[in-house]
Structures are given as structure tokens and as C-alpha cells.
Amino acid sequence: MNCRAPAMDPKSIADNVAGTSARMLEQQLLHQAIELQGGKLQLDWLIPDMHCVGCISKIENALSKLPAITRARANLSLRKVSVIWDPKIGPALDQDRIFDELGFEHSVYDLRDSGDKEYKQRGQRLLLSLGVAGFAAANIMLLSVSVWSGAEADTARLFHLISGMIAVPAIFYAGRPFFASACNALRVGRLNMDVPISLAVLLALGMSIHESLVGGQQAYFDAAVTLLFFLLVGRYLDHVIRGRAREAVQHLTGITSRGATRIMPDGETIYVPLEEIDCDMSLRILAGERFPVNVRLCSESAEIDRSIVTGESQTVTMHAGELIEAGALNLSAPVMVEALGSADESFLAEIQKMIEAAENGRSEYVRIADRAAQIYAPAVHLLAAIAFVVWLYITKGNFNLSINIAISVLIITCPCALGLAVPVAHVVGASRLLRKGVLMRDGSALERMAEADCVVFDKTGTITTGNPMVEVVDSLSGLQRRIIRTLSSSSYHPLSKAISRYFIDTEEIELSKVTEVPGFGVEGIANKQKVRLGNPEWVGKIAKEDTGPSNLTNCQVAFAKEGDRLIRFRMFDVPRPESTETIQMFAKAGLGSEILSGDSLSEVKRIADLVGVEKYRSEKSPSDKIQRLQSLKQEGRRSIMAGDGLNDAPALAAGHVSVAPASACDVGRHAADFIFTGTGLGSIFDVWRISRETALVVKQNFIIAAVYNCLAIPFAMAGYVTPLIAALAMSASSLLVIANSFRPFLKESLLEPDQQSRARQEIGPEERYAA
Amino acid sequence: MNQLIILIPVALLLGLAGLIAFIWNLKSGQYEDLDGAAERILDED
Incomplete structure (x- = not known):
């Protein structure tokens, strides 16, 4: 060298x-x-335990008292606090300290990527379209009702023309998301749900304009616009839950x-x-x-x-x-x-490549709505074409009537309820998850979660808290406690933070010359005597008796006053609350668990025995973890991967579906489908349970939509459908689907939280999830 | 028939006013924290 x-x-x-x-x-x-104008910075904190106005004002007031902070605003829906401050006046660390003092768990949102802004703009565009469609639908309905209740021919014609004047700009404005997506699909030679939607809306519009100009009765303006309104509701909800599907890779570069x-x-x-x-x-x-x-x-x-x-x-x-x-x-x-x-x-570059490869593998997953569309779209077009040909034959060449009937088949079968079936159910699922403190990356995650049949856990930070528990081996005096509290709170080393938390109720004492000695610990002067907290051997140098290594087994931290005896601390990792119960509940529901860890065998075994997992593998590198998940996949298993570290990130992307705690590293969080913010492991089971229920609701919704179509299609093909019937049938089926989707949410809201937990104990999971 | 000449524009204008109000709400970020808005009304300060 x-x-x-x-x-x-x-x-x-x-x-x-x-x-x-x-x-x-x-x-x-x-x-x-992120940097704002005028050199100010903005940081968004995730506060999972913010529940009510009391928390909001406590946080906002405490933060606003800091001189550096110009604005602190809490968002309760997102459990988020945005802070804007001037880095020249005070450090960001003060904010972290305030949350610590108030006793709120907190982590930081990453604001650096531009995807967030784009996502927000897209959401606003959809909402604007929704507003326009809603306005148009209401006004046209007002006019249509008069026509249906028997307006005179002239009045009806006038009303149709006014409707047309509202509908044409509204449809071209509000229909853009569908037209654009249909064009994209057609360009690559595929059919999606938007193709029949666009076709039905445009044909209905064209036919209605023609009818109102020649003074006919078959104007479907209201149907076309109401259809767009309902579909935009679905599309917006879909957008909301797609949330922050952000590129994990983008964030990896942040660590380097x-x-x-x-x-x-x-x-x-x-x-x-x-x-x-x-x-x-x-x-x-x-x-x-x-x-x-x-x-x-x-x-x-x-x-x-x-x-x-x-x-x-x-x-x-x-x-x-x-x-x-x-x-x-x-x-x-x-x-x-x-x-x-x-x-x-x-x-790091290797990890990045592994994540990319794993995510590519997952992109082959076809969402349930798309699978439905692949069957549905051709079937609808075929039916309309058959109706047209048959009617042309029956009426011996009445082109006008035949095309009218073909279009009414398209309108009545338009997948309005289908378009709502998945997004509404998923939004309800996502908000139920949010109540339990779980954030979701996108809707396909819920679908994949419902299919899972085994669980793979990482150990440190996932099954265990990652925050070591402290045990004081030797007895302590009150003064010593106060000195330890002060010393430990001056360092941000993980062990030091753990000790600081342990002595949280102890008052601090004034010490002079507190300095952190990297690799060793913290030292300071109390009553003209040196005090040290940290590495036992280093602390032992100032302690009374010469402490040999035999006294120091299993003790990672010690404290001593100069010439005084040594006080030892033992630190060990403990499982998260509810971890044993979670693994039992999964087992009862038929999902086997295993641990896949990078840690040593003895440590993994200790934790595995503690929480009752029989299968465990230790000392696994990131690529070993991927291999294990892939071999599970080859066996036909669909695994839930739960992990937190960067070393788990590729595995998180490789699992059929993945969960990470909010304490996970950036990349881990972004590779995961679900993020739970609570401390208990029970959240993972809740995610699985809610996903299963949501999948069931989606299935029911599809059935409702299918039944409606089966009833409506014969009428449409026989030529009995009028604009009134189309409007009624369409709205009724959509409302039914929405009502069905909200059922689990209402049921949950009616049960008080304590009743809910009792229910969980009384009814074993096997009864509830036998299906 | 005559009253329609007044009523229809009135209906449309009212609808339009609603639409404009909605667009304003949306642009000024009033839909960003619905749960928070519901709770903040209870704040005593």
C-alpha cells in the first residue's frame, strides 16, 4: 500500500x-x-400519533416558539407537519428536539423529488375535471328532467340545444384523461377500459347533437356527462391512493x-x-x-x-x-x-441494480381492473356490432335506427360501475389502513397483499424495535442518574439515545465541558470531577477498581465518576409489541412465518425462540435474501416481505408484496408497498386482514356490475332503452357499488375501538378468514 | 315560455358560481387537510 x-x-x-x-x-x-425562496428551508415530518386538535396546537405552538421557524403547519389527514425555517438562525435539530420533548414519534418525509409535484398537479387537474363534469351533469339533468316529464316539442328541442352547448365543452374538458389514455392504448394496439368509455361518450355526444338538431328525442347528453362524472370520481380516488409511488432508486443516490x-x-x-x-x-x-x-x-x-x-x-x-x-x-x-x-x-450501485431487477420482475403483475378490461372491452364492442348488424337486417337497412340502438348498447354497458368497483373499494381500504397508521404505496399492493400465503421477516428493526432496551446492572444514586441523563442527552449515538430515553423522567443537571469522544463516549466535569459514559474499557480507566474484561461481558456501556465504582449497562434488542401474537395470528390464518436476517445465528435464534418462529436463516447478504424470496416464488408461494434496512431493500422489491416500518431507511421505505407507523408488529396482520376484506369487496362490486349489465343488455339490444332508463340504470348501479364499498368502513366506525380489540380476542382468526 | 328566458340563465349562472367557488377552493389548498379542518374548529385559542 x-x-x-x-x-x-x-x-x-x-x-x-x-x-x-x-x-x-x-x-x-x-x-x-427542500430549499424555498429567500434561503429558507422546508422539512416535512411524519407524526403518526397526531390525532386531535390538542396534538395539532401543542405541536404548532411549540414549534412556532423557536425563533428560526417562520411557519409550522400540521396536516391531520396526512399526519404530517410542514416546517419552514431559516437555517441561518437555528438548526433543524431543534425541531427534532421539540418532538422528542413533546413525546411524539417522528420521522422525516423526503421532499426532494419532483415526482411529488407532478403527482399533486395531476390530482388537481382531475379534481378540476371532476368539478366541471359535476357542474355540467347537474345543469343538464335539470333540463333533461323537464324533457322527460313531457315538455312540448319546441321546449324539448330548446332544452336539448342548451344541454348540447353545456355538454360539448364540458366533455372535451373533463374527458381528456380518458381520451388520452384510450389513444395511448390504441397506439400500442391494446384495449383498456378507457377505449369503450371514450367511444361510448363520443358516440353518445355525436348522436345527441344530431338528434337535437333534427328535433329527435334520443338525446343522451345527461348520460354522457354523468358517466364522465362517476368515472372521474373513480379515477380521482385511484389517483389518491396511488399516492407516492416514488422511485426507490432516486432516493438511493441521496445516501451516497x-x-x-x-x-x-x-x-x-x-x-x-x-x-x-x-x-x-x-x-x-x-x-x-x-x-x-x-x-x-x-x-x-x-x-x-x-x-x-x-x-x-x-x-x-x-x-x-x-x-x-x-x-x-x-x-x-x-x-x-x-x-x-x-x-x-x-x-450501493450493486444494491441499486438488484432493486431495479426485482422491481422489473414485479411490473409483470396485471391489476385486477386491467384483467377485467381485457375481457370486458372486446365483449362490449362485439355486442354493439352484433346489435347494429341484426337491427340493420331486421329493419331492412334502417341505418339510423340501427346505429342508435348500437350506441345505446354501448352507453348502457359502459363500465361505469366497473370503473368505480376497484378504486372506491381501495380508497376505503386505504383509509381503514391509515386509521391503523399504515400508509400504502398503490392499489396493486392491496391486491397483491390479499394473495399472500407466507411471511418473511427481517430481524433487526422489523421484528425487534431496533431501539435497544436498557438494563442497569449496578445500583444508582439520584445524583448519578441526573449526571447520566445529562451526558446521554448530549449525544445522538443510538445507544446514548436509548439510555437518554430510559432516564427520561430524571431531571438534568448542569455539567461543564461536556464533549463527545467519537468511538468511546461522552465525558464532562461534575463537581470538579471527571465523569464518563460510554465504552466500558474507556470508562474503566477513570473508575475506582481496575475492571477486568471478565466483569464486562454482555455490557456495552458503562458510567463512572472519577475514582468511583463502575456502573454497567446491558443493552439488548427486544421484539416489537404484539410480535408473538402477530405470528400466531398469521399461523392460524394459514400463513407460515420465517426470519431472514443478516445477524449472527445465536442472536437470530434468541429472537426466533422469543416470538415463536420455527424457520430462521441467519447471516444472509442482500443477494441471499433475494435468492430465498425467488425460490419461494418458484415454489409458487406468494410472500410478504417485511424488512427495514438498506440490505433488505432488494428483498422488499423482490417479495410478492412488502411492508416496512416507518423507522426504515429511505430506500427500504420506498421499496416497500406498505409502511406502518405504529410500534406494534400487529399492523402487518391488520394490513393483510384489510387487504383480504378489500379483495372480497372488489369481487362483490364486480358481481354487482356484471348483474346490472346482464339485466340491461337485453333491453338495450331489443331497442327499449330510452335516455331516462339509461340515466337511472347507470346511476343506480354506481351508487350500489359505492355503498357496498363503504360497508366495511361503516361497520368498523360503528364498533368502538375497545369493542374491536375484544372482538379480535374473542373470535379466532380462523373463523373469520376461513374463506 | 317567457319565464324560462330568465330562469334558465339564472340556473346556469348559479351553477357556474358554484363551479368557480369550487375551483377557488381547490387552488387555495382548502381540500388538503379535511380531517384537520374538522378538528381545528374545536381549537380554543
Whole structure:
């Protein structure tokens, strides 16, 4: 190796070191914010436990008190708080602290991608179309009712003409989403639901214009516009739940460092962007930075956080000559490394490729509405064509009458109820999920979830909380508690945060010279005596007795006052609440569970025994996990993958359907179909249960729509359909479908929450899901 | 027949007013947090 010793002046090292973990978190927050005009930044927080006006005002008031914050606005529907602040006045970390103080769990929304804006604009366009269609439908109906109730010929004709004047611009404005989608489908030679819709609407419009000009009675303006109105409702709902189907890959690039400091052979330092980093370059990575590419360590040792690679958030000490994966975080002092390749050969790039490959595999899934359309659209066109030919034959060439009947067949069979059948049911499903604190990526996720037949869990962060539990081995005095509380709250290291949470009820005490020593812990001065919290051996150096390693087994953190005895803490990962029950409920419902973890065998076994999972696999790399999921797929199983880390992200994309906790890493969250914000694992079972119920409702809706069509088609083909009948039949079937979709929602609303949980205990899952 | 000359434009204009009000609501973001709006009315401050 041709590495030089890191040539740094001591002062710059100290700058880099002070408050390392706090600075890292601050950087991360700034990274996730978007810049507004005037140098202000906006950050959106996800607050799952915000339920009422009390929470809203508590949060908004507390945030508004910070001088840096210019606007804090809570959105209860989305469980989101948008904060706009001036980074020159105060750090983003203050917001994190406020949420901690108020006791709200919180995570950060990623605002950086442009897809969000596009999504919002599309939603607004649909709503505008919906408004226009609604306006037109109401006014035309007003006129049509007069015609149906027997207006004189002249009046009827006038009313038809006025209707036409409203309908033509309204249809061309509000129908655009359907016309555009139908054109796209036809261009690639396929049929979707929009083709019969567009055809029916346009033909109805054309025929009605013709009829009203010649003074006929068969004007279907109201049917055409009402149809668009109902379909737009469905389309908008579909859009709402499609939500933030954002590209996981886009976010992965956010984790990668943008560049690094290169040490030239002559000792000069220059900044190189990520794309230009290549094999054999000597780089200096500061504390709190991520390694941009796969590297070999040149400095003597380094403390790194490999959680991005393994999913286990534990600090690892690496020694000179060892390899470090791209994306790992440098925790302690600046280190010298040698690049082993360029950015597209790194570990992160590999993960990115795996996610892309896995997502491609999933895109073959055909949604239920599209499957229905593939049968439905040709059938409708065929029926209309038959009606036309038959009537042409019967009437011996009455072209006008035959085309009228063919068009009325198209109008009456128009998939109005079908267009609502899926989206309304899915919206109801999504809002039921939201009540349970689960966010959903898109509607196809609900369909896939309903088909699942086994569950694969990651361990750390998924089955377990990922926040270590604290056990104090030795006894503590009140003063010691207060010192520990103060020391621990000054660091953002995961273990330190866990200790801080443990002592949350203890008051803080004033300490001087509190500093974080990366890789070791926090120290300060209390009553002119040194106090330390952190690595037991490091703390042991100032403690009374010389503590040998035998006393330190299973103890990751210790505290001591200078010359006083050592106080040890044991930290261990515990399963999330409800995890045993969840696995039991899945088992009763016939879904087997297994654990797939990157952790060591003993640790995986401990947790597996604790929650009652019999099948477990340990020490699995991301590609091993994909392989396991693919072999399950080959066996014909449809797996629910639940995971949180970056190492799970490819597996999340590879599973038939996937769930991640809100605490998951960015990429994990975006590769997952469902995100649960609660702490309990029971949410995963709720997702499955609600998906099953939703799938059932969708099936019922299809049946309602089919029955309606079976009844209506003979009338239409026999030529008995009038505009009045068409309007009645269409609205009735749509309303029926909507009512059916809301049934589970109403049932759930009527049951009080406590009754619900009792019901869950009383009725075993096997009775409820026997179907 | 005469009253229709007044009534029909009135009906259409009322509908149009509703449509314009809706477009304004939508553009000014009043539909972005429906649950929040329902709760905020209970805020005592």
C-alpha cells in the first residue's frame, strides 16, 4: 500500500470531532429538506400519533416558539407537519428536539423529488375535471328532467340545444384523461377500459347533437356527462391512493456521498466529485461522512457504522488494510482510505441494480381492473356490432335506427360501475389502513397483499424495535442518574439515545465541558470531577477498581465518576409489541412465518425462540435474501416481505408484496408497498386482514356490475332503452357499488375501538378468514 | 315560455358560481387537510 499518514492539523480534527453524532443528524435533516425562496428551508415530518386538535396546537405552538421557524403547519389527514425555517438562525435539530420533548414519534418525509409535484398537479387537474363534469351533469339533468316529464316539442328541442352547448365543452374538458389514455392504448394496439368509455361518450355526444338538431328525442347528453362524472370520481380516488409511488432508486443516490477529499501524491488536497473517483485514489473521509466507494482502510483503525450494509446498527472497529463498503458511515476521526473502484462498482450501485431487477420482475403483475378490461372491452364492442348488424337486417337497412340502438348498447354497458368497483373499494381500504397508521404505496399492493400465503421477516428493526432496551446492572444514586441523563442527552449515538430515553423522567443537571469522544463516549466535569459514559474499557480507566474484561461481558456501556465504582449497562434488542401474537395470528390464518436476517445465528435464534418462529436463516447478504424470496416464488408461494434496512431493500422489491416500518431507511421505505407507523408488529396482520376484506369487496362490486349489465343488455339490444332508463340504470348501479364499498368502513366506525380489540380476542382468526 | 328566458340563465349562472367557488377552493389548498379542518374548529385559542 502506498498510503501516507493522515497529515492534519489538530485543530481541524477537533472541529470535525465535536458533537459528531449531532452534526450527522443535522446534515441528514438538511439533506432531506427542500430549499424555498429567500434561503429558507422546508422539512416535512411524519407524526403518526397526531390525532386531535390538542396534538395539532401543542405541536404548532411549540414549534412556532423557536425563533428560526417562520411557519409550522400540521396536516391531520396526512399526519404530517410542514416546517419552514431559516437555517441561518437555528438548526433543524431543534425541531427534532421539540418532538422528542413533546413525546411524539417522528420521522422525516423526503421532499426532494419532483415526482411529488407532478403527482399533486395531476390530482388537481382531475379534481378540476371532476368539478366541471359535476357542474355540467347537474345543469343538464335539470333540463333533461323537464324533457322527460313531457315538455312540448319546441321546449324539448330548446332544452336539448342548451344541454348540447353545456355538454360539448364540458366533455372535451373533463374527458381528456380518458381520451388520452384510450389513444395511448390504441397506439400500442391494446384495449383498456378507457377505449369503450371514450367511444361510448363520443358516440353518445355525436348522436345527441344530431338528434337535437333534427328535433329527435334520443338525446343522451345527461348520460354522457354523468358517466364522465362517476368515472372521474373513480379515477380521482385511484389517483389518491396511488399516492407516492416514488422511485426507490432516486432516493438511493441521496445516501451516497457526493464526493470526497483527495490527497494528491504531492500532499495537496483537492475535492473530487463522486463520478471522478477511481481505483487507487487516496481519499480522506471526515467523521460523519459516508464512504463514497468501496475502499481499503489506510489509517490504523476506524470506527464505522455498517448498518446500511448489514441492517444491524452497531459500531464496528476496522483496522488498516480491511475493506469497507460504500455507504458505511465513518463515526470517529478522519481516516485515510484507498479507493478500490469507481462509484458504479460499489456496494450501493450493486444494491441499486438488484432493486431495479426485482422491481422489473414485479411490473409483470396485471391489476385486477386491467384483467377485467381485457375481457370486458372486446365483449362490449362485439355486442354493439352484433346489435347494429341484426337491427340493420331486421329493419331492412334502417341505418339510423340501427346505429342508435348500437350506441345505446354501448352507453348502457359502459363500465361505469366497473370503473368505480376497484378504486372506491381501495380508497376505503386505504383509509381503514391509515386509521391503523399504515400508509400504502398503490392499489396493486392491496391486491397483491390479499394473495399472500407466507411471511418473511427481517430481524433487526422489523421484528425487534431496533431501539435497544436498557438494563442497569449496578445500583444508582439520584445524583448519578441526573449526571447520566445529562451526558446521554448530549449525544445522538443510538445507544446514548436509548439510555437518554430510559432516564427520561430524571431531571438534568448542569455539567461543564461536556464533549463527545467519537468511538468511546461522552465525558464532562461534575463537581470538579471527571465523569464518563460510554465504552466500558474507556470508562474503566477513570473508575475506582481496575475492571477486568471478565466483569464486562454482555455490557456495552458503562458510567463512572472519577475514582468511583463502575456502573454497567446491558443493552439488548427486544421484539416489537404484539410480535408473538402477530405470528400466531398469521399461523392460524394459514400463513407460515420465517426470519431472514443478516445477524449472527445465536442472536437470530434468541429472537426466533422469543416470538415463536420455527424457520430462521441467519447471516444472509442482500443477494441471499433475494435468492430465498425467488425460490419461494418458484415454489409458487406468494410472500410478504417485511424488512427495514438498506440490505433488505432488494428483498422488499423482490417479495410478492412488502411492508416496512416507518423507522426504515429511505430506500427500504420506498421499496416497500406498505409502511406502518405504529410500534406494534400487529399492523402487518391488520394490513393483510384489510387487504383480504378489500379483495372480497372488489369481487362483490364486480358481481354487482356484471348483474346490472346482464339485466340491461337485453333491453338495450331489443331497442327499449330510452335516455331516462339509461340515466337511472347507470346511476343506480354506481351508487350500489359505492355503498357496498363503504360497508366495511361503516361497520368498523360503528364498533368502538375497545369493542374491536375484544372482538379480535374473542373470535379466532380462523373463523373469520376461513374463506 | 317567457319565464324560462330568465330562469334558465339564472340556473346556469348559479351553477357556474358554484363551479368557480369550487375551483377557488381547490387552488387555495382548502381540500388538503379535511380531517384537520374538522378538528381545528374545536381549537380554543
